[in-house]
Amino acid sequence: MVYIKEQIASAETPPGMAYFDPGLFEAEMETIFTSAWLGLTPPRLEPNTAHPLDLLPGALDEPLVLTADKNGTLRIVSNACTHRGMKLVCDPLSTNRLRCGYHGRRFKLDGQLDGAPGFRGAENFPRQSDDLATVPVRYWGPVPFIQLLTGQAFDEWTxxxxxxxxxxxxxxxxxxxxxxxxxxxxxxxxxxxxxxxxxxxxxxxxxxxxxxxxxxxxxxxxxxxxxxxxxxxxxxxxxxxxxxxxxxxxxxxxxxxxxxxxxxxxxxxxxxxxxxxxxxxxxxxxxxxxxxxxxxxxxxxxxxxxxxxxxxxxxxxxxxxxxxxxxxxxxxxxxxxxxxxxxxxxxxxxxxxxxxxxxxxx
Ligand code: FES
Ligand SMILES: [Fe+2]
The missing domain is CATH 3.90.380.10 (Naphthalene 1,2-dioxygenase Alpha Subunit; Chain A, domain 1)
Structure with a gap:
């Protein structure tokens, strides 16, 4: 850990490597950014559409999908199929279902599993974790924020x-x-x-x-x-x-x-x-x-x-x-x-x- 003294009068700034070391950067992404509230530019989505969003490309590289249902309600779900993880949406789509191009698993726009062909005989299936994970969206006035993994509460942060x-x-x-x-x-x-x-x-x-x-x-x-x-x-x-x-x-x-x-x-x-x-x-x-x-x-x-x-x-x-x-x-x-x-x-x-x-x- 880079130690920064609590007393500003005697503290030293981080060493130069803190600003370019790739290992440190990766640690920052995993420990700080995965559970941070991150601001989004307000998306303008037509009803019944899905848009891929790679969150912080080059840093988190988290594959997500923005969806708008028939009422235009915005949701953010994981873009990784819950079967073997294939990316579901690569280009913006007009649709009311997300369909995996690998083995045909289907999801509703809110992430709920809607069909898993070929899974007859699988025990304890589907489980809740076979739905796509959803990412919460919170608003400060008109400004949307998302948080990938649970961390600080939004109301406390703001x-x-x-x-x-x-x-x-x-x-x-x-x-x-x-x-x-x-x-x-x-x-x-x-x-x-x-x-x-x-x-x-x-x-x-x-x-x-x-x-x-x-x-x-x-x-x-x-x-x-x-x-x-x-x-x-x-x-x-x-x-x-x-x-x-x-x-x-x-x-x-x-x-x-x-x-x-x-x-x-x-x-x-x-x-x-x-x-x-x-x-x-x-x-x-x-x-x-x-x-x-x-x-x-x-x-x-x-x-x-x-x-x-x-x-x-x-x-x-x-x-x-x-x-x-x-x-x-x-x-x-x-x-x-x-x-x-x-x-x-x-x-x-x-x-x-x-x-x-x-x-x-x-
Ligand atoms: S990876 Fe999606 S159905 Fe198999
Ligand atoms: Fe400045």
């Missing part, structure tokens, strides 16, 4: 959002498919997050963002399973309509940035929410999704929530250059700036405690 975003009318948020962005970054998933988790680099890397925030008031608070960054608006910039009972009531807040472990980012701006998913694709390859949910479209081009593509470009450059530097045999471990990097430290400490013993990773 609990801090109830107070922090109490002013947001979740029913009024509208997903804007045209504004979706997908970036591929040549860096480890944690490195992208490390960069997200501090405002320390805003004055040096993001000049345009620094102009709309009061950089001196930027601050961080730790949450049980993540962190909050508070972007105070510069004079004259749009602000969040916080409720009178909000913990930051009375302050001019231009943006609230919440990270929930391991890889979900909720960025709340006066116009609405930018959901970001930092999806591992390999030890040094990461997909970053920006999904936009709009509340007040007239505010889209103003303040800290505008020009997000430019900020992303600036972040990608520093993150990829950091990945390149971490390869160095001459780089050891860094230190944390206690007043600036509390959220980075909190994330690293949580991460290190999830991992199994890694004797080679001292």
């Amino acid at each position: 609990d801090p959002l109830r107070v922090l975003f109490d002013f947001l009318p979740l029913d009024a948020l509208r997903y804007d498919p045209g504004a979706r962005r997908r970036f591929e970054v040549n860096a480890n998933w944690k490195l992208y997050l490390d960069n997200y988790l501090e405002g320390f680099h805003i004055p040096t890397v993001h000049k345009s963002l620094a102009a709309v925030l009061d950089v001196g008031s930027y601050r961080t608070e730790l949450l049980p399973h993540g962190s909050l960054q508070i972007g105070v608006a510069a004079e004259g910039q749009p602000v969040l309509p916080l409720s009178t009972s909000h913990p930051l009531a009375g302050e001019s807040i231009g943006a609230l940035y919440v990270h929930l472990f391991p890889n979900t980012l909720f960025n709340v701006y006066p116009w609405g929410v930018s959901m970001n998913y930092v999806n591992p694709m390999g030890p040094v390859k990461t997909e970053v999704i920006f999904d936009r949910y709009v509340w007040k479209p007239d505010l889209l081009d103003l303040g800290a929530g505008s020009d997000l593509d430019r900020v992303e470009q600036e972040d990608e450059e520093v993150v990829e250059a950091t990945q390149a530097g971490l390869r160095s045999r001459l780089y050891g471990r860094g230190r944390y700036a206690p007043e600036q990097e509390a959220a980075v430290h909190h994330f690293h400490r949580w991460w290190s405690l999830q991992l199994p013993e890694q004797p080679h990773a001292q």
Whole structure:
């Protein structure tokens, strides 16, 4: 295990290998990502259809199927036939049954076994485990999340959002498919997050963002399973309509940035929410999704929530250059700036405690 000291003042950052070692990456996928809540772009499915979804390709590679029944109800089921495991659906289909192309086993769109030709004589068959496993879908407002194996309860995971975003009318948020962005970054998933988790680099890397925030008031608070960054608006910039009972009531807040472990980012701006998913694709390859949910479209081009593509470009450059530097045999471990990097430290400490013993990773 990579040990991260609890006291930030004396703690050291993870060693370079934590950001590219394939064995460590595999351990992260199995121990962290298999039971994480993972955000999905809202699928638009016609009734009676099935669409294959390989979850986190290159990382989890979990074969799933999204189905919509005749009422359009979305379900997510395993894409592995319960007989000998053949992948059931390889291309989108219009159908009301999933039929295995190997020995003809059939399933309803909710995963229930609907026919198993040739199994006469099999004892204790079918069992419940001969149905396709289903994966729960939970929603935060309009945003869907799934969890492959049972882990933390969704309500507990999202609990801090109830107070922090109490002013947001979740029913009024509208997903804007045209504004979706997908970036591929040549860096480890944690490195992208490390960069997200501090405002320390805003004055040096993001000049345009620094102009709309009061950089001196930027601050961080730790949450049980993540962190909050508070972007105070510069004079004259749009602000969040916080409720009178909000913990930051009375302050001019231009943006609230919440990270929930391991890889979900909720960025709340006066116009609405930018959901970001930092999806591992390999030890040094990461997909970053920006999904936009709009509340007040007239505010889209103003303040800290505008020009997000430019900020992303600036972040990608520093993150990829950091990945390149971490390869160095001459780089050891860094230190944390206690007043600036509390959220980075909190994330690293949580991460290190999830991992199994890694004797080679001292
Ligand atoms: S593997 Fe599907 S029916 Fe045999
Ligand atoms: Fe940044």
